[in-house]
Amino acid sequence: MxxxxxxxxxxxxxxxxxxxxxxxxxxxxxxxxxxxxxxxxxxxxxxxxxxxxVRRCESCQNFSDTELCGICENPERTNGTLCVVESPSDLLAIEQAGDYRGSYFVLMGHLSPIDGVGPEEIGIERLLRRVREEGVTELILATNPTVEGEATAHYISDRLDGTDILITRLAHGIPVGGELGYVDGFTLTHAFRGRKPLSE
Missing domain, CATH: 1.10.8.420 (RecR Domain 1)
Known part of the structure; x- marks a missing residue:
């Protein structure tokens, strides 16, 4: 009707x-x-x-209604550490956790050649330029643990191969409060590969 x-x-x-x-x-x-x-x-x-x-921040590509977003304008954010995320919602999740005090770069997507999304569409050249110009010492690749997210992280890492920048990846594994019997094999594999000494 x-x-x-x-x-x-x-x-x-x-x-x-x-x-x-x-x-x-x-x-x-x-x-x-x-x-x-x-x-x-x-x-x-x-x-x-x-x-x-609303437009994109000139520095990190996050949503902003000014040239620079509030995070990029904040002088108290730790210089030298840059966290790469796929979307503004990923950035928001990290911010709400309250532990990270560095800067961000929002890709607004991930590499997906089948959908016509290449490095240019998500601003990887802009990211690499920022890494070099700002003297980034640690680049945290916080892309999602999907096939596309992993491919994007590896591509960025390969482009920075040969530099002295520490490139880290968020740990993947069993969620706090989770039970092994309910965790999928892919997550368990990542958890085993990312294990660390109990004393840390």
């Missing part, structure tokens, strides 16, 4: 969000129209402002 063109357009527009199908989009649209008109107007304004005003 078709509604008015404006309702249909609202439903279709909501479907651009990840995980939102036809039924979910209809529920969202109907909620906004029935009981959430003020919230809908605020959402509309926030979307318009974000689409017009």
């Amino acid at each position: 078709a509604f008015s063109p404006l309702v249909d357009e609202l439903v279709e527009s909501l479907r651009c969000l990840p995980g939102v199908g036809q039924k979910t989009a209809q529920r969202m649209a109907f909620h906004l129209l029935e009981r959430g008109r003020s919230g809908g107007s605020r959402l509309s304004d926030a979307l318009r402002n974000a689409m017009d005003g």
